[in-house]
Amino acid sequence: xxxxxxxxxxxxxxxxxxxxxxxxxxxxxxxxxxxxxxxxxxxxxxxxxxxxxxxxxxxxxxxxxxxxxxxxxxxxxxxxxxxxxxxxxxxxxxxxxxxxxxxxxxxxxxxxxxxxxxxxxxxxxxxxxxxxxxxxxxxxxxxxxxxxxxxxxxxxxxxxxxxxxxxxxxxxxxxxxxxxxxxxxxxxxxxxxxxxxxxxxxxxxxxxxxxxxxxxxxxxxxxxxxxxxxxxxxxxxxxxxxxxxxxxxxxxxxxxxxxxxxxxxxxx
Amino acid sequence: xxxxxxxxxxxxxxxxxxxxxxxxxxxxxxxxxxxxxxxxxxxxxxxxxxxxxxxxxxxxxxxxxxxxxxxxxxxxxxxxxxxxxxxxxxxxxxxxxxxxxxxxxxxxxxxxxxxxxxxxxxxxxxxxxxxxxxxxxxxxxxxxxxxxxxxxxxxxxxxxxxxxxxxxxxxxxxxxxxxxxxxxxxxxxxxxxxxxxxxxxxxxxxxxxxxxxxxxxxxxxxxxxxxxxxxxxxxxxxxxxxxxxxxxxxxxxxxxxxxxxxxxxxxxxxxxxxxxxxxxxxxxxxxxxxxxxxxxxxxxxxxxxxxxxxxx
Amino acid sequence: xxxxxxxxxxxxxxxxxxxxxxxxxxxxxxxxxxxxxxxxxxxxxxxxxxxxxxxxxxxxxxxxxxxxxxxxxxxxxxxxxxxxxxxxxxxxxxxxxxxxxxxxxxxxxxxxxxxxxxxxxxxxxxxxxxxxxxxxxxxxxxxxxxxxxxxxxxxxxxxxxxxxxxxxxxxxxxxxxxxxxxxxxxxxxxxxxxxxxxxxxxxxxxxxxxxxxxxxxxxxxxxxxxxxxxxxxxxxxxxxxxxxxxxxxxxxxxxxxxxxxxxxxxxxxxxxxxxxxxxxxxxxxxxxxxxxxxxxxxxxxxxxxxxxxxxxxxxxxxxxxxxxxxxxxxxxxxxxxxxxxxxxxxxxxxxxxxxxxxxxxxxxxxxxxxxxxxxxxxxxxxxxxxxxxxxxxxxxxxxxxx
Numbered sequence: 013x014x015x016x017x018x019x020x021x022x023x024x025x026x027x028x029x030x031x032x033x034x035x036x037x038x039x040x041x042x043x044x045x046x047x048x049x050x051x052x053x054x055x056x057x058x059x060x061x062x063x064x065x066x067x068x069x070x071x072x073x074x075x076x077x078x079x080x081x082x083x084x085x086x087x088x089x090x091x092x093x094x095x096x097x098x099x100x101x102x103x104x105x106x107x108x109x110x111x112x113x114x115x116x117x118x119x120x121x122x123x124x125x126x127x128x129x130x131x132x133x134x135x136x137x138x139x140x141x142x143x144x145x146x147x148x149x150x151x152x153x154x155x156x157x158x159x160x161x162x163x164x165x166x167x168x169x170x171x172x173x174x175x176x177x178x179x180x181x182x183x184x185x186x187x188x189x190x191x192x193x194x195x196x197x198x199x200x201x202x203x204x205x206x207x208x209x210x211x212x213x214x215x216x217x218x219x220x221x222x223x224x225x226x227x228x229x230x231x232x233x234x235x236x237x238x239x240x241x242x243x244x245x246x247x248x249x250x251x252x253x254x255x256x257x258x259x260x261x262x263x264x265x266x267x268x269x270x271x272x273x274x275x276x277x278x279x280x
Numbered sequence: 281x282x283x284x285x286x287x288x289x290x291x292x293x294x295x296x297x298x299x300x301x302x303x304x305x306x307x308x309x310x311x312x313x314x315x316x317x318x319x320x321x322x323x324x325x326x327x328x329x330x331x332x333x334x335x336x337x338x339x340x341x342x343x344x345x346x347x348x349x350x351x352x353x354x355x356x357x358x359x360x361x362x363x364x365x366x367x368x369x370x371x372x373x374x375x376x377x378x379x380x381x382x383x384x385x386x387x388x389x390x391x392x393x394x395x396x397x398x399x400x401x402x403x404x405x406x407x408x409x410x411x412x413x414x415x416x417x418x419x420x421x422x423x424x425x426x427x428x429x430x431x432x433x434x435x436x437x438x439x440x441x442x443x444x445x446x447x448x449x450x451x452x453x454x455x456x457x458x459x460x461x462x463x464x465x466x467x468x469x470x471x472x473x474x475x476x477x478x479x480x481x482x483x484x485x486x487x488x489x490x491x492x493x494x495x496x497x498x499x500x501x502x503x504x505x506x507x508x509x510x511x512x513x514x515x516x517x518x519x520x521x522x523x524x525x526x527x528x529x530x531x532x533x534x535x536x537x538x539x540x541x542x543x544x545x546x547x548x549x550x551x552x553x554x555x556x557x558x559x560x561x562x563x564x565x566x567x568x569x570x571x572x573x574x575x576x577x578x579x580x581x582x583x584x585x586x587x588x589x590x591x592x
Numbered sequence: 593x594x595x596x597x598x599x600x601x602x603x604x605x606x607x608x609x610x611x612x613x614x615x616x617x618x619x620x621x622x623x624x625x626x627x628x629x630x631x632x633x634x635x636x637x638x639x640x641x642x643x644x645x646x647x648x649x650x651x652x653x654x655x656x657x658x659x660x661x662x663x664x665x666x667x668x669x670x671x672x673x674x675x676x677x678x679x680x681x682x683x684x685x686x687x688x689x690x691x692x693x694x695x696x697x698x699x700x701x702x703x704x705x706x707x708x709x710x711x712x713x714x715x716x717x718x719x720x721x722x723x724x725x726x727x728x729x730x731x732x733x734x735x736x737x738x739x740x741x742x743x744x745x746x747x748x749x750x751x752x753x754x755x756x757x758x759x760x761x762x763x764x765x766x767x768x769x770x771x772x773x774x775x776x777x778x779x780x781x782x783x784x785x786x787x788x789x790x791x792x793x794x795x796x797x798x799x800x801x802x803x804x805x806x807x808x809x810x811x812x813x814x815x816x817x818x819x820x821x822x823x824x825x826x827x828x829x830x831x832x833x834x835x836x837x838x839x840x841x842x843x844x845x846x847x848x849x850x851x852x853x854x855x856x857x858x859x860x861x862x863x864x865x866x867x868x869x870x871x872x873x874x875x876x877x878x879x880x881x882x883x884x885x886x887x888x889x890x891x892x893x894x895x896x897x898x899x900x901x902x903x904x905x906x907x908x909x910x911x912x913x914x915x916x917x918x919x920x921x922x923x924x925x926x927x928x929x930x931x932x933x934x935x936x937x938x939x940x941x942x943x944x945x946x947x948x949x950x951x952x953x954x955x956x957x958x959x960x961x962x963x964x965x966x967x968x969x970x971x972x973x974x975x976x977x978x979x980x981x982x983x984x985x986x987x988x989x990x991x992x993x994x
Contacts, residue, residue, distance in 0.1 A: 025377075026385020030395060033378035033468070037398050040465065043416030043423050044409070047856055053879035091315060098308030106309055108580045112573050113316055115519065118526035119568045120324050121546055121561075127712040128323025134716035141718035153319045162403070165474050165519045169512045173481025205477035211400030212473055219404050221529070226709075228668075228695055228719045237408070238699045242675040244855030244876060248416075251409040255401060262397040352983050412852055420796045420845075421778075421857040447796065454846045536803045538839075538846035540983055544803075552806025553702035553728060554979040 041255070048248035060249035069235065070250070074257055077224075077232040080148070081217035081261075084155040085210045088163040091156065093206070096167045097198055100176045114164040117157055122222035129154055130226070147227050154223045159213040166212070170205020171198075207269040211262050218258050330562040343563035352540060353564065357571070360525055360542040363456060367463040368520035372513070374464065375471020375520075382472065383479040396476070399469035406466055407529030414462050414534065418446075418453045454535050462530055467520050474519060478512035511583045518579050522572055542568055643908035646760060647745045648916065654747070657916065658690060660909035667694045667910040670709055670722035671701040675871040677766055678930025679726075685926065686917050692910055695719045702808055703727040710740045710902045723911035725900040728808045729755070730972050732762035732898045742903040744912055746919040751939035754896060762898040765918065766867075766932035769886065769955055769963050770816040770893040773849070773869035775860035777880035783861060785889040786820040786834070795842045799849030799859030801868075804835075805979045810848075812895055813863040815966070815974050820890030825966045828974040832985045839986050855880055865895065866955060870931035886955065894963030896935075921945050928953075933960055 051060035064070055099106050117125075133150055134141035140150045176198070183193045199206070224231025225238075232254060240247030321328075334340045347353055381387045382395050417424050428444035435441055452458060482505055490500040506513075528543035536544070542564055548554070549561030640651035640660075648657055661667075667686075674680035683694045697720065698705055706725045713721035727735065735741045736757065743760040746752075754764035772789075774782050779797065783789055789798055802810030818824075818831025838844035847853055849862030851872055857880070864872075866884060873882035886892065899918060905911045917923045924934035928950045937957075940946050966974065 026381040026387040027391075029377040029381040029385065030387035030391040033374075033381065033395050033472075034391065034398075036374075036465065036468070037395075037402055039424070040410075040413040040417045043418075044413045046423055047412075047416045047852075051879070091312060095309055095312040102305040103309060106306075108576060110309075110312075111515075111518070111580065112576045113320075115522040115572055115576070116320060116324075116569065118522040119565065119572055120320075120327060121528070121543075121550065121565055123547075123551060124327050124562070124565070125320075125324055127708070128326055129319075130716055130720055131712055131714075132323050134713070134718060134720070136715075139718075141716050141720055147718065157320050161519060161522065162470075162473075165515060166477065168515060169474050170477040170481075172512055173478045202477075204480050208396075208400070208473040208476055211397065212403045212470070215400045215404040219406075221407070225698055226720060228697060238696075239674070241408075241700055242673055242851055242871070242875070244851040247409075247852060248412065251412075259397060259401050262400045263393070266393065266397050355983075415847070415853060415858055416856060419853075419856070419858045532803070533848070535846045536848055538987055540987060548803070548806040548979070551702070551705055551708070552803075552979075553704045553808040554804070554806050554811050554975045556704065 041252070044248045045252055048245055048252055051245035051249070058249075060245040061253065063246050064249050064253060069230075070232075070253070073230050073232040073235040074218075074254065076230045077218045077220075078261060080152060080155060080231070081214040083152055084159060084217050085213045087152060088156050088159060088213055089167075089206055089210070092160070092163050092167050093199065093202070094194060096164065096171055097176065097194060100171055101180060110164070113160075115161050117160050122158070123226075125157075126154065126223050126226045129223075141227065144229070147229055151223050151227050151229050151231075154227075155217045155220065158220065158223070159216040162212040162216065163209040166205050166209030167202065170202045170209075173205075174201050203269060207266065210265055210269065214262065214265060215258055218254070218261075327562045327565050330559050331566040332563075333559055335557070335559065343557075343560045344566075346560055347563055347567050353542075353545065356540045356542045356545045356564075357567070359456070359540055361571070363460060363463065363541070364521050364524040367460055367467045367524045368517050370460070371464050371467025371520050371524075372471050372517050375468035375516075376475055376513070378468060379472045379476045379479055383476055384482070395472065399472040402469040403466050403473055406527065408533045410462055410465060410530050411533035414453060414458065414465075418451075418458065418461070420447060420453075422453070454538065456539065459531060459535055459539065462534055463524055463527065466530075467524060470520055470523060471516055474516040475509070475512060478509050482508065514579055514583050518576060521575060525568065525572065641908075642912060643742065643905065645908075645912060646743050647749075648747055648912070654916070657909060657913050661907070661913040662691060664907040664910045665692060666719065666907055667692050667914055668697060668719050668721060668723050668907070669694060669914075670697045670706050670725065671699060671703070672696050672726060673699045675868075675875060676930070677867055677927050677932035678871070681929060682918065682923060682926045685922065686914060689917070690913065692913075697722060702806070703731040707731055707735055707738070707740055710735075710904060711738075714904050717906040719906075721904060721906050722902055723905040723907050724914050725898075725902065726765065727762070727898050727900060729896065729898065729968050730975070732757065732900065733968060735900060736761040740903055742901045742905065742908070742911075744901050744915060746915050748919045748936060748939075752919065752935045753938055754935050755898075762900040764896050764935045765899040766927045766934050767894060767896045767960060767963075768865040768867045768932055769959065770813060770863060770895070771866040771869050772885040772887060773854065773862045773864045773872060774883045774885060775854055775857060775880045776883045778857040778860040782883055782885060783887075784885060785887050786817055787889070789861065790837060790841060790843065792841070792843075794861055796845060797859065797861045798838060798843045799845050799847050799853060799862045801862065801864045802848055805982050807848075808975075809865060809868075811975045811978050812893070812971075814978050815971075816863070816890075816893035818974075819893060819964055820887065825964065825970045826973075828977050829981075832978065832981055836986045851876070854882075867931035870953065886959065892959050892963040894960065894965040896965065925950070 048060050049056040049058065051057065051063070095110075099110060129150055130141055138146075140146045179197050179201070180193050183197045188196065219233050220231065221233040221237060223229075225234035236247065236250050236254060240250055331343055332339055332341065334342060378395060382392045387395075414422075416422055419425065425446055428446055429442055431444050432440045432442040453461075486504055487500055490504055495503070526543060528547055531539065531541050532544055532547065546561045546564045549556070549564065550558045640656070642651055642657070642660055645651045648654055651657065651660070669683065672679040672683065683696065686692065687694050697709065703725075706722060706727055709720070709722050710725075725731075725735075725741075732741075732755075736759075741761045743757075745760040746763075749756075749760070749763075752763055754767070756763035772783060776782060779794070781793060783791070783794065800810050800813055801807065802813075804810040804814045814831040814835055815828055816831070817834045818828040821830040821834045823830035835844065845859055847859055849859040849864070853859045854862060854872065855876060866886070869882070869884045873884060876882055899915060901908075901911045901915060919936065921940060924936050924940060925946060927934040928946055931953055933954055934940065937946075941951070
């Protein structure tokens with residue numbers, strides 16, 4: 013294999029932008045963190061954190077949102093991956109329509125959407141709002157829709173950067189059927205794309221406010237808003253804790269998504 | 281594996297995308313469209329129908345007319361568009377460079393992992409927590425503002441000057457500038473996440489080939505990498521644009537009473553205790569959908585033109 | 593093959609997640625597990641349709657009401673923020689006393705949200721549909737006209753003082769007055785009048801309680817400013833002009849003065865209903881120290897809220913029991929705990945049932961008696977005016993840095 017010349021310039025610029033990126037992420041958070049330590053007058057303490065964590069409900073709600081996040085990721089991938097694949101292979105003309113559809117969730121106000129879900133599906137015969145399990149189905153659907161822009165774009169970019177048609181032809185010429193092509197050839201090549209889609213999809217569900225609030229499900233976002241807004245320090249502590257926990261989950265998803273294959277974020 | 285496959289040409293597969301059984305081509309996307317119809321369009325019907333109704337349910341164009349004539353509505357669209365364009369460009373550029381650092385830039389492994397996972401977190405960050413984070417950092421009492429304000433020097437005349445008071449210098453977090461900074465917090469990670477796969481897809485061989493032919497780094501980028509990446513960059517930019525255009529909670533939390541944005545206006549009409557014309561709110565939202573449809577159309581045309589020599 | 597394993601792992605994860613979520617839902621205590629039974633439960637068990645009852649006597653008295661409510665087992669409230677008039681205590685006490693699970697939807701929503709929730713949840717008997725409301729003055733009559741409310745007169749109806757619908761569709765629950773909430777750890781020179789707010793020393797320190805274009809409290813703060821600056825109940829423009837002055841002098845921040853920014857010191861000077869300010873003072877417990885100022889030199893500005901029952905309440909008996917509780921001495925005293933002046937104040941004072949220590953925390957009766965409270969029409973007109981003109985009069989034209 014030809015050894016690629018890695019010039020020093022590459023290294024410098026990469027590190028520079030990486031540091032800048034990390035600064036932008038962490039500096040504003042430091043402001044929140046600093047404030048959250050001031051719940052006790054005059055001293056820095058973790059009092060606000062103790063308050064938050066002493067309530068078992070916080071972790072309950074995080075667990076609920078975490079599980080819903082995972083389910084949403086799986087359902088999203090199952091819906092969008094085959095669709096985008098088909099579109100690349102057979103139906104490029106559908107692209108503009110699908111593009112517009114994919115960003116509709118950004119534009120349609122969530123409050124209109126959630127009440128629409130309730131009016132449409134809360135009625136007979138479905139009664140999807142009557143039991144917690146059925147409402148969970150409804151909210152999962154809502155989450156999938158709300159994270160559609162991100163998931164679709166991630167899968168679209170991923171699929172664009174590989175030669176879908178050739179891979180498919182090759183696999184088919186070796187005897188695979190459509191299903192096998194999708195799961196044994198396409199998906200492994202899409203690891204990074206699906207992973208980045210999954211990351212943001214999961215984070216979307218964890219932080220989602222409107223669906224959880226109005227469908228009355230124990231999601232983390234509404235809990236944090238509802239319990240915290242008339243307090244000063246606890247919301248800041250809750251935010252830090254929630255981000256920390258979410259970040260750990262995202263890290264786990266990353267590890268899980270990467271593990272077992274040779275496909276990694278390899279520097280080139 | 282991919283490199284060797286490029287040489288195989290298989291006569292067995294028929295290119296169906298333009299064949300006469302094009303109706304069958306739509307079968308594969310049918311589940312998706314059904315899903316969207318049932319679970320997105322149907323529940324949002326209020327929006328599409330209510331935009332053309334008045335309070336009593338009768339058909340009317342009045343709401344749409346307000347859209348086109350009310351100066352405060354027009355201003356709201358202008359400001360929304362302005363901040364969407366600015367943040368999608370700035371966020372796109374910054375995100376591109378950070379994604380570069382993650383994928384190709386040889387930043388240390390730990391930095392790459394942190395950036396990638398944190399991008400997932402930050403891309404969906406918004407609302408009150410984000411606003412508060414910026415208030416606690418750059419507000420009047422934010423730790424950076426306070427820190428800078430306290431850097432003082434003694435004049436020859438004995439007086440103290442503290443030249444780094446950003447608010448004295450004219451900075452104001454509670455303005456479009458501040459809002460832009462806050463939006464960037466979720467814009468650039470969004471770009472990172474969506475463009476990283478594309479950067480990953482740039483084959484090492486292309487870089488090698490370019491260098492073998494004597495091309496400098498910038499030539500590689502200008503003639504090889506960017507043209508290949510361009511459709512993905514455009515697509516991600518549309519996403520960033522839509523994300524900013526539809527952002528509500530952050531703007532409301534940071535500048536709620538002062539800045540006129542379409543999303544805030546919609547919120548006021550549909551949810552507010554004071555303004556009370558939800559139908560106008562629906563019309564405003566429909567207007568946003570139209571704007572986005574125009575943008576996507578432009579993007580599709582641009583993409584077709586620039587991506588024409590790519591197989592997809 | 594690796595990807596097959598991947599696929600299997602994914603499916604296994606889905607199974608596990610589904611199972612966990614089902615278990616998790618059962619264990620979630622915060623949300624009432626809605627009974628799968630269809631809506632006819634109430635009438636079946638008591639034989640009397642509580643959704644048609646206009647008073648407790650209509651269906652057999654208090655005991656029957658309690659029994660029916662317990663049978664329903666749940667109550668859905670809406671927009672009851674936890675430290676608003678100590679509603680968290682109200683809900684907890686009610687839940688403990690009768691064993692009824694309460695779900696509170698959208699605690700920080702406004703009155704319009706409540707009406708919207710009723711209308712959008714009309715066919716829905718799940719926990720998303722509100723049973724009882726706490727709404728601003730304008731929404732009483734408009735809700736009644738839209739058919740969203742159900743009439744009911746609590747047993748203590750006659751001792752409720754103030755605005756109440758003759759047919760019992762809505763009834764005043766508590767009063768408050770507009771006050772300044774000052775973070776005295778940051779601000780040493782406490783403003784005493786509305787004019788004081790314009791002083792240069794408060795540059796970048798003043799926050800409103802909400803966006804006046806959409807928030808009731810926000811709009812009323814502008815209305816109160818109007819009264820203090822030469823306006824009247826029919827002329828709210830001076831209020832807008834005052835806010836414009838406040839904004840262009842750089843004193844007014846476009847930031848809503850929530851407890852976070854107040855404690856941070858970002859909006860150490862803010863305008864709020866007195867009960868919210870007093871509740872903040874209590875909860876912050878000196879960190880930072882809060883002073884509540886009733887602005888002098890201007891008419892005291894008063895406001896009130898209505899209680900009402902939804903016409904589509906999934907739990908009509910529980911809804912009525914809630915109202916009985918709210919208007920009982922215990923309920924009204926809970927309002928006092930939350931620094932809200934209860935509607936039955938005069939009656940309770942005359943019977944000496946309010947603890948003396950609690951009364952002192954409330955503004956003096958004379959202040960409330962002299963408070964200016966707009967009529968419904970005036971309030972609606974003023975809110976309209978504020979919403980339409982806020983952007984053009986006050987709205988900062990958005991160049992960066994301004």
